[in-house]
Amino acid sequence: MKTLLKTSTAAIALALAGNAVADVNVAYFLEWATPNQIAKVEKAYDDAMGETVNWTNFGTGVGMTEAMLSGDIDISYSQGLTPFANAVNANAPIKMIAIAVAYGAADDCVVRNDAGITKANASELEGQAVAVPLNTMADFGFRMTMTNLGVDISQLTIVDQEPADAAVSLADGAVVMACGYGANSLAKMKEVGTPMLTPAEKAAAGISSFDIISVTQSFAQEHPDLVRTFVEVTSEANAAWAADQSKLSVIAKDAGMSEDATTAQMAGFVFPTVAEQKRDYFGKDGIARSMVAFMGNMFATSDAPALADYNVTIDTSFLD
Amino acid sequence: MSDFLFEQRNTIVAFLIIGLLVSLALSIIKGRRVMATERTDLVFGNPAKALGGWYWIVTGMSFVMLIWFYFSWDMARAYNPTAANELCQVAKVETAINPMRSQFPLDNPNLRGTDLIARDSAQLERINNSLKTFALDYEAELEIAAILTSLSSALVDQANPAYIKDDLVGEFKSIASRIDHLTTSFKDPDFPGQPTAVQQAAANAQPGWGDTGKEIPVLPATPLGYRYAAVAAEMKVIAKDFVQLRNTNPHLLAQIADIKLRIKKAAASAEADLSLSAVEQEDRSTLYRQLNKMLKRIDNGSIYPPNSLNGVQSSLVAFDQAHSDQQGYLKTFDTWIMPGGRIMAGNSACSEQGSGRWLPKPSDTLGTLARIANPDIGFKDVPLLWYRWQPVGGMIAFLFPDWLASLVPGEYTRHNQDGKINSNFKSKVQDFVTGNYDSFSIPVPMGHMWDSIVRVVIGLFFGIVLGVPLGLFMGLSRFAKGFFDPMIELYRPVPPLAWAPLILTIFGIQDDGKIFLLFMVAFAIMVISARTGATGTQLSKIHAAHSLGASHRQILRRVIFPNSLPEILTGIRIAIGVCWGTLVAAEMLAGTTGIGFVENVARKQSDYEVIWVTIIILGVLGLMFDLIMRSVIKRTIPWRGKG
Numbered sequence: 001m002k003t004l005l006k007t008s009t010a011a012i013a014l015a016l017a018g019n020a021v022a023d024v025n026v027a028y029f030l031e032w033a034t035p036n037q038i039a040k041v042e043k044a045y046d047d048a049m050g051e052t053v054n055w056t057n058f059g060t061g062v063g064m065t066e067a068m069l070s071g072d073i074d075i076s077y078s079q080g081l082t083p084f085a086n087a088v089n090a091n092a093p094i095k096m097i098a099i100a101v102a103y104g105a106a107d108d109c110v111v112r113n114d115a116g117i118t119k120a121n122a123s124e125l126e127g128q129a130v131a132v133p134l135n136t137m138a139d140f141g142f143r144m145t146m147t148n149l150g151v152d153i154s155q156l157t158i159v160d161q162e163p164a165d166a167a168v169s170l171a172d173g174a175v176v177m178a179c180g181y182g183a184n185s186l187a188k189m190k191e192v193g194t195p196m197l198t199p200a201e202k203a204a205a206g207i208s209s210f211d212i213i214s215v216t217q218s219f220a221q222e223h224p225d226l227v228r229t230f231v232e233v234t235s236e237a238n239a240a241w242a243a244d245q246s247k248l249s250v251i252a253k254d255a256g257m258s259e260d261a262t263t264a265q266m267a268g269f270v271f272p273t274v275a276e277q278k279r280d281y282f283g284k285d286g287i288a289r290s291m292v293a294f295m296g297n298m299f300a301t302s303d304a305p306a307l308a309d310y311n312v313t314i315d316t317s318f319l320d
Numbered sequence: 321m322s323d324f325l326f327e328q329r330n331t332i333v334a335f336l337i338i339g340l341l342v343s344l345a346l347s348i349i350k351g352r353r354v355m356a357t358e359r360t361d362l363v364f365g366n367p368a369k370a371l372g373g374w375y376w377i378v379t380g381m382s383f384v385m386l387i388w389f390y391f392s393w394d395m396a397r398a399y400n401p402t403a404a405n406e407l408c409q410v411a412k413v414e415t416a417i418n419p420m421r422s423q424f425p426l427d428n429p430n431l432r433g434t435d436l437i438a439r440d441s442a443q444l445e446r447i448n449n450s451l452k453t454f455a456l457d458y459e460a461e462l463e464i465a466a467i468l469t470s471l472s473s474a475l476v477d478q479a480n481p482a483y484i485k486d487d488l489v490g491e492f493k494s495i496a497s498r499i500d501h502l503t504t505s506f507k508d509p510d511f512p513g514q515p516t517a518v519q520q521a522a523a524n525a526q527p528g529w530g531d532t533g534k535e536i537p538v539l540p541a542t543p544l545g546y547r548y549a550a551v552a553a554e555m556k557v558i559a560k561d562f563v564q565l566r567n568t569n570p571h572l573l574a575q576i577a578d579i580k581l582r583i584k585k586a587a588a589s590a591e592a593d594l595s596l597s598a599v600e601q602e603d604r605s606t607l608y609r610q611l612n613k614m615l616k617r618i619d620n621g622s623i624y625p626p627n628s629l630n631g632v633q634s635s636l637v638a639f640d641q642a643h644s645d646q647q648g649y650l651k652t653f654d655t656w657i658m659p660g661g662r663i664m665a666g667n668s669a670c671s672e673q674g675s676g677r678w679l680p681k682p683s684d685t686l687g688t689l690a691r692i693a694n695p696d697i698g699f700k701d702v703p704l705l706w707y708r709w710q711p712v713g714g715m716i717a718f719l720f721p722d723w724l725a726s727l728v729p730g731e732y733t734r735h736n737q738d739g740k741i742n743s744n745f746k747s748k749v750q751d752f753v754t755g756n757y758d759s760f761s762i763p764v765p766m767g768h769m770w771d772s773i774v775r776v777v778i779g780l781f782f783g784i785v786l787g788v789p790l791g792l793f794m795g796l797s798r799f800a801k802g803f804f805d806p807m808i809e810l811y812r813p814v815p816p817l818a819w820a821p822l823i824l825t826i827f828g829i830q831d832d833g834k835i836f837l838l839f840m841v842a843f844a845i846m847v848i849s850a851r852t853g854a855t856g857t858q859l860s861k862i863h864a865a866h867s868l869g870a871s872h873r874q875i876l877r878r879v880i881f882p883n884s885l886p887e888i889l890t891g892i893r894i895a896i897g898v899c900w901g902t903l904v905a906a907e908m909l910a911g912t913t914g915i916g917f918v919e920n921v922a923r924k925q926s927d928y929e930v931i932w933v934t935i936i937i938l939g940v941l942g943l944m945f946d947l948i949m950r951s952v953i954k955r956t957i958p959w960r961g962k963g
């Protein structure tokens with residue numbers, strides 16, 4: 001009996017250890033169409049890494065952070081910059097290694113048509129209720145928009161709602177403006193309202209958004225080859241997509257969207273190449289470096305104050 | 321005052337822990353004594369045995385608090401405030417050595433090279449086995465099989481000591497001797513010499529453990545810390561040099577170049593071959609792509625002959641030993657006083673990982689509570705519990721429906737040419753019914769806690785007021801039971817969160833939706849418990865009342881209702897608990913204020929201190945409501961269980 005117990009304990013320990021070493025655990029979003037989903041479906045990651053890659057979908061970037069901290073996720077693909085900045089403010093040992101996707105039009109603030117408020121008289125928003133998913137990329141876009149239009153945010157009644165709920169509140173007239181992301185929710189919002197700013201105006205106001213690839217620090221240290229391969233396969237998939245878009249149905253199926261919705265969503269996406277990332281995003285004063293610092297300061301609290309230098313949270317060595 | 325307490329919190333906690341230990345011991349002694357005397361006079365099963373017993377409450381509370389102090393590392397901080405800083409330096413060494421260490425069978429069962437050979441061979445094998453599933457002609461298959469064999473030999477030959485370059489062997493030796501040298505310095509108590517004035521000034525200037533959100537001071541501040549930090553800095557360089565080494569011997573390079581050429585040639589010839597169908601073309605390009613990927617992995621040169629790393633490994637083992645020995649008391653302290661996790665050196669700062677991360681220290685949690693309880697700070701600009709002056713007019717406006725103003729004949733007023741607004745009777749009525757007039761102000765409570773309490777109380781109130789009569793009715797009438805039972809039983813088991821999307825579109829984002837959600841929860845529980853109470857009334861009591869000439873109403877009021885009170889009151893207690901449980905979900909719907917809202921926002925910022933503050937507030941509020949209910953039960957049905 002004793003030996004049986006011993007062997008079974010050893011077997012369990014071995015199985016656990018085997019799991020921990022062998023598999024690469026990656027977090028991603030549903031309804032977020034990216035070319036690397038072709039590589040994911042075709043097992044190009046598994047082939048290139050020689051390891052089993054487990055993909056787990058998440059609803060929020062915060063969830064990704066939590067899973068990375070508990071050790072269940074090694075790599076987060078397309079984590080939002082806001083949850084990342086909040087995580088590093090809270091001393092989470094994770095690093096930004098690359099840009100997943102840049103998008104201009106993916107999050108928006110939509111004003112009800114009958115409110116009669118446009119960017120010309122945006123200050124009339126003061127005293128009214130607006131729905132914002134707090135501490136997300138949409139929150140960042142909202143704050144930037146309001147600052148840009150000279151609206152005093154402290155005068156607004158901010159309601160913390162997920163985009164799907166915010167769309168309902170906007171349609172019911174419970175709020176005059178709703179900010180959110182996601183193709184379905186935004187489409188519902190635009191049924192009853194108009195975006196506050198056009199994509200061009202948003203770009204001019206400095207509202208550019210991008211999602212990143214982040215890894216846990218220990219995984220980056222122990223398996224730099226796997227991380228590098230992950231970035232490589234991703235950029236290969238992006239390049240293949242840029243050349244040939246015939247595999248749209250694969251992406252649509254994996255993202256759980258219709259092909260039309262996928263096309264529409266991906267039209268707003270830019271997948272920067274490694275060279276572009278190194279030049280535009282991670283160069284000196286690059287977009288990624290300045291944005292993460294900006295956002296880290298914006299969302300700093302007294303318990304999670306801003307870092308003195310956000311460059312330490314970025315590791316570009318996997319792009320080479 | 322609170323600043324003083326914050327600065328002295330380590331001392332306070334230190335005394336508090338001693339106090340808790342003493343009270344734990346004393347209360348256990350007291351409890352055991354009382355138990356010893358009672359053993360004879362009460363039989364087992366007598367509920368009176370569970371009455372009283374404050375000393376066991378003290379024991380339980382002390383135990384919980386001690387566990388909290390222990391696992392949140394507040395105890396560690398109270399007795400050794402510099403421990404975290406020193407362990408941070410230790411962690412720096414671990415972080416520095418990690419890239420190199422992970423290649424050796426020190427934490428993992430296998431050498432990295434062994435894993436790589438096993439992994440890559442298995443994959444070559446897999447490709448070889450899959451060749452049959454591709455549309456290939458005989459020659460192509462032969463060529464691909466040959467390439468696979470070459471790949472396999474390129475992989476295996478890396479392990480052959482005959483091919484390794486002499487200067488790589490020299491590099492390994494130099495790495496090993498550098499590690500050995502560092503190990504010697506490690507053991508030298510004077511290494512790296514006295515800290516410079518700049519270093520000392522910087523170390524003294526940094527805040528203490530947990531003084532700010534940055535948690536752990538990162539610069540070394542003790543002799544041990546200086547030594548570890550210096551070793552970590554050197555180790556980082558050594559590890560970096562090591563991981564850059566590659567087994568790129570001429571033999572391997574020649575093999576790689578040859579295979580590369582052959583794959584390229586085969587791919588080119590396949591592409592040029594117009595006789596191939598589209599499927600065949602596709603298959604071949606997939607295969608060649610796979611071969612290229614394998615080649616890219618094998619040409620990494622990260623596999624070495626099995627014994628070539630022995631020197632580095634034994635140096636590392638010696639270094640590990642020194643690393644462990646030199647920690648001295650700190651290692652014991654880390655293991656026993658800081659359980660459930662460790663300190664990790666991160667990007668820019670050291671952080672607590674494990675229970676120290678998600679279980680904030682009681683003293684810090686109290687500090688956070690004190691901070692957000694300050695009405696000037698609050699959470700998201702709303703205080704936890706405070707008051708504000710509010711005009712009475714606005715508060716009683718709900719008594720007068722707004723359409724009263726529309727009934728008054730005439731038009732609403734407009735501004736005139738001077739930009740002035742002259743009110744008329746109709747607009748005055750409108751101002752009155754909407755509360756828009758000057759009236760005296762009274763202080764009204766407000767804030768996150770107040771909003772939550774109001775929601776729970778209103779939801780409970782309506783749940784009780786509507787649920788109890790319906791439950792009694794269902795217990796007494798066949799029609800009511802048959803008619804309402806399916807409805808209530810169908811909606812009751814559905815979790816409240818499942819209703820959330822509907823509630824939102826029906827009621828909007830104001831309080832009514834949240835209250836309705838709580839009402840639904842309370843209502844079902846109250847109906848069930850009132851019904852159980854009504855049906856549980858002893859028939860003999862009803863018969864007795866009836867034969868004494870009681871009317872239906874009297875029987876209901878004097879016999880059935882009192883008899884179902886125990887069930888109803890228990891139902892209320894359960895409903896209170898469930899309502900507080902549902903509150904977080906209700907306030908997630910559309911968060912503006914409330915304890916649940918605070919928790920939802922704090923979660924997104926990984927702010928565990930605020931999360932624990934909300935958990936404690938919810939727990940204390942729930943407890944308070946429950947204590948009130950207990951006293952109500954004691955007063956109204958003291959006869960329960962004695963009939």
